[in-house]
Amino acid sequence: MSETKKADATEAAVKVPHQGSAPEERDVLLKVQGLTKHFPIKKGILQRQVAAVKAVDGIDFEVRRGETLGVVGESGCGKSTMGRVITRLQDPTGGTIEFEGQDITRLSTAGMRPLRRDIQMIFQDPYGSLNPRHTIGSIVSAPFRLQGVEPEGGVKKEVQRLLELVGLSPEHFNRYPHEFSGGQRQRIGIARALALKPKLVVADEPVSALDVSIQAQVVNLMDDLQSELGLTYVIIAHDLSVVRHVSDRIAVMYLGKIVELADRTSLYEAPMHPYTKALMSAVPVPDPKRRGAKSERILLKGDVPSPISPPSGCRFHTRCWKATEICRTTEPPLLELKPGQQVACHHPENAEDQAPQDTVLLSAAKEAVELVSVGETPKTPATTADDAVAEKAVEKAIAAETAEKAVAEKTVEKAVAEKTVEKAVAAETVEEAVVTETAAESADPAEPAEADTVEEPAAVEDSVVEEPAAVEDPAAESAEAESGRQESTDK
Missing domain, CATH: 1.20.5 (Single alpha-helices involved in coiled-coils or other helix-helix interfaces)
Structure with missing residues (x-):
């Protein structure tokens, strides 16, 4: 690193307070008020608007210089749309966006060009965010070409320095994106975002497409770069453990609204909004000592309502176990009930009830949640x-x-x-059969046997056969005598 760059880094470190300092001691870098983004739904030949998808529907928050704001929520709650709107990749429908005191809500493309150096974005998909026809050197050096910036020592030397900064080899300058893994591609995206030394980096799900081991490497890399370069992060994620590790403050979104905004310690230890409590109950605790310990997990029944026609009043009342009539009719404002902790709820957890007169639960509230016991917790009435x-x-x-x-x-x-x-x-x-055979064998031998009886007829037959032979002559003589008598009669 050259002496000039070392001096710039030292100056940035002096200007930017450390991440661990109190949020109220930092200058406000980004301020958002009443931000809305609606996507129209058109039908018919004339393409008339019949409805609108209310992706972001009125949110307020601030991001201080040098801190990390985490944004969590279910899929489809408007996190990514909010990130694209505050970087002005998409035009807002309403509200105001102030960056360093300057209103950038209605700036044109030409007006936003100088601010692109200070506001950059890391995209979610490391495979779709890199052009497969360009080399890594061409991709990372694109911000220099678009902004007309000539870095000290040349573009190639600066790109190789950035690749080395994010943990890649400078020899990867002439390679193509298909030659890299998912984690390496995400590092290339980070190098491109940091090329112009931005002040604000919006990271949209920076580690969701990576393996767990690679996630840890990328998260630690972003943390080190923040300490070294004095960056300000808005990290959009759904992994609560990653958000807790890297964030100073956390905003919880539900159906286009921020329902709770607090520092990470207060949010994780004492959540106020019922939706936040349900989210925190789903976080697994990888502690062998707590195996079998009594804990409670909240399962929200039903699906998230459609952003085309969100529910009236509090948008969470259709799935909330504390919903009353005021929740159905009146939208709760985002109020600071504790120092540094804001919540939009009529009946918050771990805080004073904002509508104590309304105690009758809605019929849907009685069936909105199911409590699942983990470990040795006794069965709850709901189950x-x-x-x-x-x-x-x-x-x-x-x-x-x-x-x-x-x-x-x-x-x-x-x-x-x-x-x-x-x-x-x-x-x-x-x-x-055996008895019969035994009786036959034991019979008297003096009795006439069948063999003797059979032999006697043989002797009789012999005598009978022999006797007719002796009688044949008298018969013949009588026959002859009769024939002689007939002849004499004829004469």
Whole structure:
């Protein structure tokens, strides 16, 4: 690093308070009031507007110099749209955006060009944000060409320095994006965003597309760069653990609105808004010592309402377990109920009730949430009925299975009995046969045997056959005598 750059870094470190300093001691860098962004829905041949998607619908916040503001919320709540609007990549529908005291809400493209050096953005998709036809050197050096800036020592030397700053090799200057992994591409995007030494960097889900180990590297890199260059971050994310690690203050968004804004310690230890409490209950605690400890997880029932026609009053009342009639009719303002902690709720948690006279819960509030016990926590009334039904179903299934088993056992016993009877009958038949055979063998030998009886007819047959042979002559003689008599008669 040259002496001039060292002096610039030292001057920035002097001007910018350390991240750990109190927020009220810092100058306001970005101020947003009543910011709205509606996307029109048009139909028909004439393309008339029939409705609008209210992605961002009136939000107020400030970002102080040198701090990190985290923005969390469910998918579709308007986080990314808000980031694109405050960087003026998209024009706002209403409200004001002030950067260093200057109103940039209605500036044209030419008017925003000088401010592009001070406001940069890190995009969510590291694969879609880099042009695959350009080399890494061409991508990172694009801000210099567009702003007409000639860095000291030349563009190539400055780009190689930036690549080395984000943990890449200077030899990657002539390579293409497809030769890098997701984490390396995100580092290239960070190098491009830091090329012109911006004052404000809006990071839209900077680590959501990366592996866990790479996430830690990129987050630590951004933290080191903030300390070294005095950057101000607006980090949009849905990973609560990442937001807690890098943020000084956190804004919770729900359906285009900021429902709570507080420093990270107050927000995580004592959340005020019911939606924030539900979010914090879903954060897993990776502590082996707390395994089996009593804890409670809140499961919100139903889906997020459509941003085309958001609910009246408090937009969270359709899923809130504390919703009353005032929540349905009156929109709560964002008020500071504790020092440094703002919340938009009529019945906040860990704070005084703002509408104590309204105590009748809505019918939807009684079924809006389900409490799930983790560890040894006893069952809550919300889940007792469901558990009882489940237990009855299990008992019924066990009873049916037991009956089937009993029927099957009886069938088997019947079959065994029938088989036993058949075996007994067969055994009796065999015994009778054996007895008969034994009786035949033990009979008296003096009795006439079948063989002798058979032999006697043979002798008789011989005698019968022989006797007719002796009688043949008298018969012949009588026949001849009769024939002689007939002849004499004829004569």
